[in-house]
Amino acid sequence: MKLKPHRLLAKVLVYGTLLLIAMVWTVPTFGLLVSSFRSADDVSRSGWWTVLQNPAEANLSLDNYRIVLGTAGDDPRLKAKIRAGQENINLLTSVVNSLTVTIPATVIPILIAAFAAYGFAWIRFPGRRPFFIGVVALLVVPLQISLIPILRDYLKLDLNGTFLGVWLAHTGFGLPLAIYLLYNYISSLPRDILESAFMDGASHFTIFMRLVLPLSLPALASFAIFQFLWVWNDLLVALVFLGARPEVEVLTQRLLGMLGTFGTDWHLLTAGAFVSMVLPLVVFFSLQRYFVRGLLAGSVKG
């Protein structure tokens, strides 16, 4: 099949623009990645792109990662590179802390929101409409204004500084969007299927567990990505409700701490940044086939 000239031009324009946008977005990240493998001296002496010009003399190593992950051990060569105050960076602990915060803070709101969305979509009860509008209206409340009141309640309840406290906070802040997104999807499931199950003798709970949950997988996955990324990258909520004690410190706090302590050590900061990006990338790529479908949730019948 041969394309007509103007069609070809249009294609070149479209793909050219896409390529340009992709470059603009990825080049800085790529620069960070390259820098994270370079030594401190190299980073301060020359730009990362010199590596591309002279790959043979690049002198790349995993040293930075070993330092920030605290796996340098007794290697004298690495010890020489570690300056005072850098001995205990140990990002691994904060990765574990971040996971401890993020996984329940993703799962809990999804469970609650899926139930709520099904109820709003398919169970008739008085006040359903106003109640739902109320929940969706909560989307406009900025979480910052609720930090202090919640903190005061947490102090009374003795939840401050606990993981449970952070989970609940993230759950609360995530629920309106979660309910709204899942409602859109669940309410667009074909009515016939649910009615058929209803006539088959299924209760609402059975319909939810056996039909709605499996059929809503794309929407659930897409919200899971949203919530995971949001909680993983969150600094404010963790800082307020978890505090900055080293044993509960999450990754974002640790990175911030590194920036404060040795703001000029780019080689370590870039390595730390990449450590923090690995998990979101894994989550995104393992769920991304749902992500695209999930964004279309409810907009087209499929």
Added chain:
Amino acid sequence: MASVTYEHVTKRFGNVVAVNDLNIHIEDKEFLVLVGPSGCGKTTSLRLIAGLEEITEGRILIGDRVVNDIPPKDRDIAMVFQSYALYPHMSVFDNMAFGLKLRKVPKAEIKRRVQEAAEILGIEELLDRKPRQLSGGQRQRVAVGRAIVREPKVFLFDEPLSNLDAKLRVQTRAEISKLHLRLQTTFIYVTHDQVEAMTMATRIAVMKDGILQQLDSPQSLYDYPANVFVAGFIGSPAMNFFNARLVRGDGGLVVDAGTFQVPVPASLLERYAAYEGKNVIFGIRPEDIHDPAFTPPDISAATVEANVEVLEPMGNEVILYLSSDSHSFGGRVDPRSQARPGSKMQVIFNMDNMHLFETDGDQKAIR
């Protein structure tokens, strides 16, 4: 095995009356078809039996039991949906077994019933497949199978054939009729297609605007439609209607449609005598309009001159689109007819099968 009875059933959605004072008694083992144009309340009527809609007024009985307040699952009914409503993530077997599992039917019994239903429908090889791997016709069978395994007292069908292609529809129509004979159960079937209604039903209920127009056997509906709506709805191509006047002619009554006058046969004079001098609607079916060269013997023939507008040869017959001044009408004539588009021809009306309707109100048939 049960009868179904609507007693003064009304269903309102807000201010809209979907079903208006419906009274039908459906006998045990009957195949009742609810038919009508879209929005006539036929599907709502079915959903009222299913318990998917609440009844605003009146009662519905299944057998001797009033089911108004009984939840769908306890009504002992099964429904086949237009969209089939199969559970997309379950295998065919699980689709059919779902309702039985929920009812805590023993595993062996479930297996037996599903197997049996699959045999009846010829889908034994498909039991492990997912709905998306099936063709439209196969999905339709699975949907029917899901209803069969429940062994309900009443089967409800909501336009189950409308998503199938024309050939498959004809084939499945016959299969559903066979199924009815085999299962010996009450079937209630909703469709907008009068051919489906005519071919399958023991009785047909014609509905319009939420009101039952006529309830009778297919042949009676065809022969004695109660009003203009039923007359026009049943039969294809539809009956021709002419605004006319019943006047006294030589020796009897004559239907005067302006551009043509046709005599009322002697056998019908008594029936229509009271309407002499009044405006009426004259109806005649296309199959009662003949080419003069191929007119059957022993009919009360009346000759009308008409222009041939369009000609549709069907092989076994020819459909003529005719006009006479401002009237246009259709005829189904013998395939050997020599009619040509644009020409004038004489056509013969078989007046034995004429229909007259009142012009006012419900346009009732004059009997």
